Amino acid sequence: DIIAHAEEIIRFLHTTPWTHPMVASALHRAVYHRLNCDDPFYALKQASEEVSLKTLQSVSGRMRSFRDFVIASVIGNMFDYGVKDHEVSSDFVSYFDQEFAKGLAVDDTDRILPLCSDIIYFTDNCGEIVFDQALISWLVAHGSRITLVVRDRPILNDATMEDALRLGLEKQATRVYTTGAGVEHGIRFDLMSDELLLALDQCSLIISKGMANYESLREEQGLPPVAYLLAAKCDPIAEELGVKRGDKLALLRNA
Incomplete structure (x- = not known):
């Protein structure tokens, strides 16, 4: 029984010192193996992308400033079926x-924009990257160099290289890398490619989308400035950030 197997894994994972993204990743790998399916969220990802494209087409006329495109990108982060008790509107x-x-409940966009010369952009969800693409287009048009980073393999509804290429993001970003971590939620520095690690050393800003990337990066030392663009979709993250659940943030943190 897959549910019983998952419950057994969760009991074990609670005994480990792993971060929340690492625990979630181990659980998903085990369940996908039992399901004999590499991408159980595939249809949902496709549907969310279609809805996001239609939505962006309807609303793009009102977005003009950097702040506008950031807000749209963070709203895209709310299009997430993978968070308990977080509802997605039909x-x-x-x-x-x-x-x-x-x-935005936290709005550091005026401080973020001057740092946007050479950006490492860690993506999150599949439908969300449609709104990321709009932000990236604005940034590139204003002189930014973008290194886009997607998940190495499918997990939950997170964006992969296949999703980025389908939208043509490789034509806008200077480079597109994967996290290099296989079926892994969030970011693992110990599994990154040398090319991505070098790019991180040289960039002026990291843009980090979503809660899992936030949880992966928040404890890291010696990073460039990080702009966390996310919606606080669960109570623990909202409490940690001092906001209400559902609030949207563009939060800049310097190492």
Whole structure:
């Protein structure tokens, strides 16, 4: 029984010192193996991309400034079926309008923009990268150099190289890398390629999308400035960041 097997794994993982993304990754690898399926979220990812493309087409006319494109990108982060108790609206255009009007609970965009010369951009969810693409287009048009990083293999609804290439993101980014970590949620520096590690040493800013990437990076020392673009979709992360669940953030942290 797959559910019983997953519960047994969770009991074991609670005894490890691993981060939340590492625990989630181990659980997903085990369940995917039992399911004999490399990408059980494939259909959901395709559907979320289609909805995001239609939504962006409807709302793109109102986005002009860097802040506007950041807000849209963070709203994209809310299009996530992988978080318990986080609901995704079936009318995403109306949802986008509502959230766009709310703006950001933490808004460091004025401090982030001057750092945007050479960016490492860690993506998160599949539908979300449609809105990331709009932000990346704005950044490139204003002189930014972008190294885009996607998941190495499918896990949850996270974006992979296949998803990035389907949208043509390789034509906008200077380079597209994977995290190099296989079926892994979040970021693992011990499994990164030498090329990506070198790019991290040389960049002016890391843009980190979503909660798993935030959890992976928050304890790392010696990083360049990190712009965390995320929605606080669960209570523990919201409490840690001092915001309410559902709030949107563009939070800059310097090492």
